[in-house]
Amino acid sequence: MKKMTLIFCVLSLFYIGNVQAQVTPTKDSISLATQENLEKLLNQIEKEEVSALKAKVKAIDARYDANEITKSESDQLKKEASELTAENIQNRQEIAKLSADYAKRNNVPLENMDDLRSVTDSMKVGALRIVSQKDSEGELKTLKISISSSEDDDKEKKPTAQDRTFSKLVFAVGFNNTFNDGEFMEDPNYKFAASRYFEFGWQWSTRVFKETNFLRFRYGLALQFNGLKPEDNQYFVENGDQTELQDFAINLDKSKLRMDNLIMPLHLELTSSKRKDTELPNFTRPAFKLGLGGFVGLNLHNKQKLKYKEGGDHFKIKQRSDFNTNNFLYGLSGYIGWEGAQLYFQYNLNPVFKDNLVDENNFQIGMRFEI
Incomplete structure (x- = not known):
């Protein structure tokens, strides 16, 4: 060329x-x-x-x-x-x-x-x-x-006004776990540090008011990969409409359930951005950001991975199933941070598993970055 x-x-x-x-x-x-x-x-x-x-x-x-x-x-x-x-x-x-x-x-x-x-x-x-x-x-x-x-x-x-809407690539990493019947860490089923999540997606941000930039509406689409690693050498077993944790007969090197979700985050964002001294609506770059809102989404795919060694041989098992998880997802979320990095929190109002005797509600806490 x-x-x-x-x-x-x-x-x-x-x-x-x-x-x-x-x-x-x-x-x-x-x-x-x-x-x-x-x-x-x-x-x-x-x-x-x-x-x-x-x-x-x-x-x-x-x-x-x-x-x-x-x-x-x-x-x-x-x-x-x-x-x-x-x-x-x-x-x-x-x-x-x-x-x-x-x-x-x-x-x-x-x-x-x-x-x-x-x-x-x-x-x-x-x-x-x-x-x-x-x-x-x-x-x-x-x-x-x-x-x-x-x-x-x-x-x-002549200078032009700033666009009312812009978009950015967003990705997040952090810890993933559950509240069991509203209790956390009372009798944990999953390893906290080893159970993690990863998210990436595209989000839009629109100025709510024409003449001020302190309040914005953020919305978009994202893929989330939520992992749960059971404690005490356990793994997930489907027992009819119940999904249970059972002991594995052999010492496991790895036991993990990964849930892949498509979500739509929706937040109202408060910013420290102020209007510049110009005739047209132009604003300073927002530094402090506080977002409050929620999300809706769909569960797309679930996979359990098991690794163990027996008789000198290494075995790896991958199970693809719905594991009785809820297909429709919804919950609360929020973030607080500075410019392109924020501390992020998300809580699922729907239980992870549909018909289990004990409700387990997924939550995430981590860092989110805007590109």
Whole structure:
């Protein structure tokens, strides 16, 4: 792709050079005193426009590499950019030449030729301004030429308001465990440090009020992987509509149940962001964040992994089953933190297993990061 871009720029320079040769004035058309400065200006115009063309071609190649446009669309955009660059050079150099000829006909020096500033595709060629100075007898004394942009371009330069909604990639890691009939750590069934969760997803944040940024609504989608590792060499066994923990006959190297869930988090977020002193709604970057809300979701997949060694041989068992878990999930969640890192907490109001005699409600505590 880089090689093709280099070839395209070389061909464009050859085309542009032909156009530039058509408009470069000869020494006979203007005074020798102005010739040197004019030639410098013509070269500067060409350099500016060619530099702008290279940037455009690079941006087009980036869009093509990202599969945003096709090869034919990329070639068409490059062709249009090259033609526009050639026209810009021709027009700007013609203006410079006409300015020099105007000064010669009126027999006055042309001052501040550097005022014929760069005209890129973010600024259309505006009106040609001729500012003259006369002596006490009314005779033309000096001439100043400059280019002014159009009113539309002035509007484009005005600052714009911050977007009301933005989105970010979010991932979280931490500990996963359960409350048993509302009690925690009374008689734990699962290892606390070894039972963990991982989450990643995409979230949107929308400013609730137009003129202030202290309150935002956050929502999105995320995949959660919740792990439970039983204590005391136990594993999960489905016994009809009950899911029980039973002792394994052989010493287990690993016993873990992983539940994969798709959830939709919903939070109201309080931030420390304040409005900047501008006419349009623009705000400082929020540092402190406090989010309160909840989630709904679905259980997608469950898997139990068992590892043990017997008679010198290593065995690994993977069991895929619903293990009588609830398919529909809902609960409370919240976070508190600074900028892109927050302490996160989630509590499932629904029990992990549907019909067990003792309700076990999953909870998570960990760190969440915004990218």
